[in-house]
Amino acid sequence: MSITVTPAPFEPWETLRAHELQLARRAKVGACAVFVGTMRDINEGDGVRAMTLEHYPGMTERHLERIAAEAKARWSLEDVLVVHRVGEVTPADPIVLVAVWSGHRREAFEACRFIMEDLKSKAPFWKKEQLDTQARWVEHNTPGH
Amino acid sequence: MSITVTPAPFEPWETLRAHELQLARRAKVGACAVFVGTMRDINEGDGVRAMTLEHYPGMTERHLERIAAEAKARWSLEDVLVVHRVGEVTPADPIVLVAVWSGHRREAFEACRFIMEDLKSKAPFWKKEQLDTQARWVEHNTPGH
Amino acid sequence: MAITVKFFASLREQIGIENTTQPFREGMTPAALWEEVVPGQPLPGNVLVAVNMEYAGPEHLLTDGDEVAFFPPVTGGGA
Amino acid sequence: MAITVKFFASLREQIGIENTTQPFREGMTPAALWEEVVPGQPLPGNVLVAVNMEYAGPEHLLTDGDEVAFFPPVTGGGA
Numbered sequence: 001m002s003i004t005v006t007p008a009p010f011e012p013w014e015t016l017r018a019h020e021l022q023l024a025r026r027a028k029v030g031a032c033a034v035f036v037g038t039m040r041d042i043n044e045g046d047g048v049r050a051m052t053l054e055h056y057p058g059m060t061e062r063h064l065e066r067i068a069a070e071a072k073a074r075w076s077l078e079d080v081l082v083v084h085r086v087g088e089v090t091p092a093d094p095i096v097l098v099a100v101w102s103g104h105r106r107e108a109f110e111a112c113r114f115i116m117e118d119l120k121s122k123a124p125f126w127k128k129e130q131l132d133t134q135a136r137w138v139e140h141n142t143p144g145h
Numbered sequence: 146m147s148i149t150v151t152p153a154p155f156e157p158w159e160t161l162r163a164h165e166l167q168l169a170r171r172a173k174v175g176a177c178a179v180f181v182g183t184m185r186d187i188n189e190g191d192g193v194r195a196m197t198l199e200h201y202p203g204m205t206e207r208h209l210e211r212i213a214a215e216a217k218a219r220w221s222l223e224d225v226l227v228v229h230r231v232g233e234v235t236p237a238d239p240i241v242l243v244a245v246w247s248g249h250r251r252e253a254f255e256a257c258r259f260i261m262e263d264l265k266s267k268a269p270f271w272k273k274e275q276l277d278t279q280a281r282w283v284e285h286n287t288p289g290h
Numbered sequence: 291m292a293i294t295v296k297f298f299a300s301l302r303e304q305i306g307i308e309n310t311t312q313p314f315r316e317g318m319t320p321a322a323l324w325e326e327v328v329p330g331q332p333l334p335g336n337v338l339v340a341v342n343m344e345y346a347g348p349e350h351l352l353t354d355g356d357e358v359a360f361f362p363p364v365t366g367g368g369a
Numbered sequence: 370m371a372i373t374v375k376f377f378a379s380l381r382e383q384i385g386i387e388n389t390t391q392p393f394r395e396g397m398t399p400a401a402l403w404e405e406v407v408p409g410q411p412l413p414g415n416v417l418v419a420v421n422m423e424y425a426g427p428e429h430l431l432t433d434g435d436e437v438a439f440f441p442p443v444t445g446g447g448a
Binding site: 038091 | 156158159161165171172173176178179181182183184185186187248249250251253254257261287288
């Protein structure tokens with residue numbers, strides 16, 4: 001299980017490639033479900049030039065670890081990886097990466113989505129958007145179901 | 146939209162990295178959902194040393210293109226990628242890669258799973274497993290829901 | 291012309307035919323075609339049928355030149 | 370000892386405080402703490418509360434040394 005909150009840009013596919021090299025039981029894995037959330041250049045009809053991702057250091061990591069542990073308790077999983085960016089972000093930058101490895105696809109799909117929905121609704125991150133002439137806080141996330 | 150049926154091994158993360166470079170509207174993408182199915186070294190309690198993936202050339206590609214087009218008609222998607230391996234496969238080899246890019250996560254999650262379930266239940270591929278002392282055809286896929 | 295007939299996977303091995311052709315007859319269906327190619331054994335209920343690479347029912351009306359494939363339940367896609 | 374108080378995001382900007390401390394009183398709750406730190410304005414219903422980095426209700430009983438955070442609905446995770 002790997003949980004990372006990072007101010008550095010990350011490349012999700014390279015992160016996954018590197019992580020898979022150290023999977024303990026590679027030949028027991030039949031399924032991997034992945035979600036990557038990236039920054040869009042538009043929100044609620046306005047062009048967004050950049051974004052600042054604030055978080056609650058300590059609580060964020062603890063909360064993400066708990067989500068991942070909860071998913072592992074609920075489904076039979078081989079591994080879970082979560083990476084979340086903080087700080088200054090520009091359009092097309094990856095913001096979040098969630099990956100779940102399991103024996104069969106149902107577990108991987110369900111656990112990946114569960115982790116994302118929990119992260120979006122409970123992990124303490126906040127986005128402030130830089131528009132052309134002003135900055136504004138994003139007030140709520142769109143529902144995922 | 147990219148559909149590939151290939152006898153050559155493929156590295157899913159590198160495939161995704163390369164495919165994203167040519168996404169038309171990169172900054173409109175907020176979500177990418179991915180599924181990778183890999184070969185396990187065990188099935189129904191027996192060790193599996195290798196596998197042969199047979200397919201129906203022509204119908205397979207046509208069917209996968211139709212699934213992808215159906216997903217694009219049903220959800221608002223930016224792009225769809227499907228890669229499926231055929232021929233000789235060994236444990237831990239990637240067999241299938243499905244990736245969906247969209248504005249928001251709900252579309253990406255749902256379309257990715259829809260394509261996988263349709264592929265598993267309808268695309269004309271068949272697996273023959275090489276066990277220690279015999280070969281056998283896999284008779285059915287496990288349900289994904 | 292004629293009907294092209296294909297068998298895949300375990301069905302191909304059981305029947306011992308991969309490809310064959312059969313003369314077209316007016317009113318021919320995949321079920322009737324099967325009984326001509328595999329005598330003495332009606333089309334099993336779990337065998338899937340494709341006509342010109344599209345899924346079709348056993349009573350689909352064939353046209354001269356069609357390609358008809360018979361195959362067992364599909365098992366692609368990893369775990 | 371004392372209670373450490375933190376505000377995040379839009380709430381931090383509105384209130385103008387990032388971190389502060391407040392003397393502990395027996396029976397103290399996040400709701401009561403808020404009214405001491407932000408006088409004249411009761412705890413808004415949509416503000417989330419964490420005590421020692423765990424979500425807690427506004428009437429959670431605090432212990433001396435606790436860290437209490439107030440923040441708006443969370444908005445992480447991309448699209």
